[in-house]
Amino acid sequence: MSNKTISVSNQKGGVGKTTSVINLGAALNSANKKVLLIDNDPQGNLTAGLGYTPAEQPRTLANLLLAAIDYPEDLDYHLQKAIIHTDTGIDLIPANRRLADAAARLQVMQLSQYNAVGDAERVSEHIMADLLNHLRASYDYIIIDCGLKHELLTVNALVASDYCIVPVQAHFLASEGIPEVLELVKSVREKFNPKLQIAGILLTMYQSRPQLCHSVRESVSEIYGEAFHVFERPIEYSIKVAECPAAGQSIFEYAPKNAAAESYRSLAEEVLRLA
Ligand SMILES: Nc1ncnc2c1ncn2[C@@H]1O[C@H](COP(=O)(O)OP(=O)(O)OP(=O)(O)O)[C@@H](O)[C@H]1O
Numbered sequence: 412m413s414n415k416t417i418s419v420s421n422q423k424g425g426v427g428k429t430t431s432v433i434n435l436g437a438a439l440n441s442a443n444k445k446v447l448l449i450d451n452d453p454q455g456n457l458t459a460g461l462g463y464t465p466a467e468q469p470r471t472l473a474n475l476l477l478a479a480i481d482y483p484e485d486l487d488y489h490l491q492k493a494i495i496h497t498d499t500g501i502d503l504i505p506a507n508r509r510l511a512d513a514a515a516r517l518q519v520m521q522l523s524q525y526n527a528v529g530d531a532e533r534v535s536e537h538i539m540a541d542l543l544n545h546l547r548a549s550y551d552y553i554i555i556d557c558g559l560k561h562e563l564l565t566v567n568a569l570v571a572s573d574y575c576i577v578p579v580q581a582h583f584l585a586s587e588g589i590p591e592v593l594e595l596v597k598s599v600r601e602k603f604n605p606k607l608q609i610a611g612i613l614l615t616m617y618q619s620r621p622q623l624c625h626s627v628r629e630s631v632s633e634i635y636g637e638a639f640h641v642f643e644r645p646i647e648y649s650i651k652v653a654e655c656p657a658a659g660q661s662i663f664e665y666a667p668k669n670a671a672a673e674s675y676r677s678l679a680e681e682v683l684r685l686a
Pocket residue numbers: 423424425426427428429430431452456557558559615616617646647648649650652653654656671
């Protein structure tokens with residue numbers, strides 16, 4: 412098992428985070444890797460995109476976070492109940508609106524940390540990492556789909572991760588929230604998780620010819636410095652990609668010949684090469 416945890420994060424909305432989690436997960440699954448996807452967004456788009464109705468899920472990430480806070484000794488029992496084994500072989504921890512309540516609980520915990528000293532194991536930023544410690548050995552890749560609001564949920568995901576992938580809509584490069592993510596990653600690395608690395612910036616909804624990608628790559632270097640890897644292939648804009656979630660399928664099932672399928676496969680190959 413390679414046991415890698417990857418957060419897909421960008422505080423900017425609608426840049427292709429959830430789409431990338433679904434299709435990267437599917438590509439890694441096809442490469443015979445055991446994959447767990449975690450829906451870390453109260454919108455529940457990842458849950459829906461895999462064909463499950465968020466509001467109907469009796470056990471979600473919210474239950475697990477609350478159990479990790481209140482009944483850590485019962486966590487394995489709760490995990491068994493919450494993990495959905497999908498038909499494709501990918502596992503899912505679903506989410507729905509109740510995740511916002513769990514986020515509020517984390518927030519209260521964070522506030523009370525200022526008053527209490529000691530018990531460093533149970534800090535509000537570490538709850539998801541505690542949770543994942545029970546799961547890492549069972550998976551090659553755990554991929555976390557981060558939402559926009561509830562920064563503490565994103566911080567929890569980053570604290571629990573080895574890598575972060577930052578999707579950006581290629582044609583809005585300069586305004587795509589990259590500085591904010593980089594700042595957040597830096598702060599999490601310094602305070603909580605020195606091993607956290609940015610795996611790369613993923614250009615999504617790309618509408619030009621792939622050959623033009625290197626100019627986008629150059630602007631990334633110009634704007635953000637040479638320090639960041641930009642994944643080799645941008646993900647093409649395609650209506651088929653947008654249609655997948657309604658069918659509860661990845662691009663590999665829905666339109667395997669689509670260019671975006673090849674691009675997500677290429678992303679997976681780069682992810683498989685991560686040290
Ligand atoms: N390559 C693509 N081509 C066409 N449409 C796409 C592509 N990638 C994503 N989309 C569509 O763009 C919209 C936003 O994508 P997605 O939900 O993945 O973004 P997100 O960053 O997760 O959004 P949010 O911030 O709301 O969580 C969705 O309707 C999705 O189907």
